[in-house]
Amino acid sequence: MPQHSQQQQSQQQSQSNMTLDDMMMHNFIQRFVAVGRSFFTPPQQEQIVDLGDGLELRYGFYQSAILGWKPFLNVDVAHKGFPKPENLIKVIRDQNATIGDRVFDKELDNWQKESLQKYIGGLKVEYEIPNQPDSKRTYKVNRVLGSSINQRFDLVEKVGDAQRTKNISVGQYLHQYKNFRLRYPNMPCLHVGPSQRNIFLCTIAKGQALAKKLNENQTASMVRSAAQPADVRKRKILEAIRMADFNSDPCVRDFGISIADRFTPVSGRILNPPVLLYDKEEKRPLKAVWRAGKFLKGTSLRNWCILNLDFRTREDSLMKFAREMEKIGREVGVSIHPQPNIKHLVIKPSARKEEIVKELEVYKDFGAELIVVVIPDNGETYGRVKQAAELVVGILTQCVKAKTIYRLSVATVSNILLKVNSKLNGVNHTIGGPEEPMVLKRPVMIVGADVTHPSPDQNHIPSVAAVAASHVPKAFQYNMLWRLQPARKEIIEDLENIMRKQLLFFLKRTNHKPEKIFFYRDGVSEGQFSQFKLLDFGIELLPWLRCSLIIFQSTCWNFAIAFAVVAYFSFFTLNQRLYNCYLVSTLNFGKYVKF
Incomplete structure (x- = not known):
């Protein structure tokens, strides 16, 4: 099929999906708070979950129309943080x-105002x-100003x-x-509305979805509340x-459409977990759990340091951690x-990244x-440490939360050592059996690519594109390259240069050219799925295919490539167990030959 016909077909399918989505939302969009394709209702009193820092959890559902071999309606549970409707005091x-x-x-000082x-x-x-109902207005907040004592304006009197x-x-x-005297005159005013208005005495309006990233504590509370057994999740969807x-x-x-009140049954099978090869032993996971054995290729760590950025953690706790690392390390x-x-x-x-950079250097x-x-x-220390270590100084770090130091166990230390051994180019285990x-x-390169976007309120933060590619026979070790690109742009702009470096790295480490390349592309939303398969494949992959043929100056380099776009679905088995699966839409483009 010609390329322009494929693009036209993709656009028609996308428009059909949008039309179906709009149609399915028509009946209830006024009854719910809409956030994208998710819809939420006010919680009952017994359902209110406090996420902390002014947010509460609301339950809802996600829905989207899918045009496959027949039309489907994808429905799932949804969770969202909403600001509590409470007074700003x-x-x-x-x-x-x-x-x-x-x-x-x-x-309030500058730090409190910023918070x-x-x-x-x-919002x-x-x-x-108070006692003047005619004064009630609703405004959108622009920024926090000074106190009502210091915030002044020019009043025109007749x-x-x-x-x-x-x-x-x-x-x-x-x-x-x-005729109203403020009880808290030191509290700030707010700049609201399209023009300069300074107001006080405010209450957060109800029914607003938070279009911002949750902090660490809120995320933890959200995860605890959203994690539910399969039968409960299935009941909530129904x-x-x-x-x-x-x-x-x-x-x-x-439009002659009706929606069934039950799930669509599909045939499937559950694959056996692979055997994991350790040093002189094999492990087979049971329900995705296993105890690690002695690493297949252990490493040595002679010169290492502990940098404590938590004022509560004492020296004796750190020495105990070091002894446990050495003890469990010998076992693995x-x-x-x-x-x-x-x-x-x-x-x-409020510390700047430069303070950490100086210490790491x-x-x-x-x-x-x-x-x-x-x-x-709590806090944003992790991000500052990783930026300083990996983007500026160039040194390996392993971050550990203070509470982990206080709650040391054999399993915890073993998990830390899994990361440490990998970072030092060791091999923990491989697939066998x-x-x-x-x-x-055979010489194979497995590639994973994704683009991470900033939260909706972070307008000046770029998106991060990352591409990881294997370079060892068992595909345990990966070389990762990343790029910053314009915010919310899904296409990886510099993929040609990234893959050029990945192919050269593979050749240097293995002394072989890859015979097959499996390219897994994550991060594509459901609405972009069909478009990405047909149109964006050419934009992303063809340039680096061209460059790869130039890199390997041989009379004939045969290789096959499979490009897979990954989508996420959940399946309920008949015994009420839940399996979160990745549906992979694969395009196999056979062999490309340079003459």
Whole structure:
């Protein structure tokens, strides 16, 4: 089929999907809070889950139409954080819980204002002077300003036939002209609306979905609440279908569409887990769980350091951690020196990345092979450490939360050593037994590619494209290359140069050219699935196929490539177990030959 015909077919299918989606939303879009393709209702009192820091969890459902060999409606449960509809005075008190009501004694400092701005910026608030219902207004918050004492504006007054301009504070205006005295005059005003309006006495409007990234504690609470047994999840999906009541919508009926009230049965099989080869033993996982044996290829760690960035973690706890690393390391085949260099460094929440860079550079000059960094349980320290270590200094790090140091167990230390051994170019285990893919017995490159996008409120942060490619026969070790690119752009812009480097790296490490390349492309949304297969394949892959033929200057290089776009689905078995599966749409393009 000609390329333009394929593109036209892809566009028609995409438009058909959008039309079906719009039709299925018609009946209930006014009854729910819509967030993309997900829909939420206010929780019942017994269902309210506090996520912390001003957010509560709402349950809903996700729905989208799929045109496969026949039309399907994909429905799943959805979870979302919503700001609590509460007065901003309570929000400020909760954000500064360590000092309680003392926060109202003076104006907020810059750090406290920034924290409030991160939470309330972009949200809608309701403004109302007590006992004056006619004053109620709803505005969108732009930014946090100074206190009502210091925030002043010019008020134009009429004096007879003349006008007089008077500079007055917000607090004075409310007292003199609205007959209301503020109880907390040190608290900030808000800049709201399209024009400059400074308001006080605000309550967060209800029914707003948070279009921002959850913090660490909120994410943990969300995961705990969303993790449910398969039978509960299945029941909630069926309840969502009944609540949506698609078949009662005249618009749906007019198009001759009806939605079944049960799941579509499909035939399938569950593959046996592969045998994992360790040093002189084999392990077969049972229900995705197994205990690691002695690593197939252990490494040695002689010069390592512990950098403690948590003020609560003491020296004796760190020494105990070092002894456990050495002890468990001997059992799994990793030789670790029992006495690392330990340094304590207190990092403030507002600390810049440069402070960590300076400390890491000292360790690099010292010849450290690995730095174990103990980070606080909360905050953004992890991101700053990884940026400093991997983007600036160029040194290996292993971050460990402070609470992990206090709750050491054999399993925890073993899991840490899995990462440490891999980072030091060791081999933990490989696939063996009858399940070992025959394709791994020949020179094969397995490639995984994804693009990570910033959250909706992060407008000035770029997307990150990453491509990992195997370069050893058993496909255990991968070389990773990443690029920054414009925000929310799904196509990997520099894939040609990335794959050129990956192919050269493979050739250098194996002294062979790959006979087959399996390219797994993740991160493509359901709406883009058909488009990506037909159109974006050419944009992403053909340039580096061209460059790869130039790299390998041989009279004939035969290789096969399979390009797989990965989508995510859930399946319920008849015994009510849940399997989260990856549906792989594969395009096999046979052999490309250079003459």
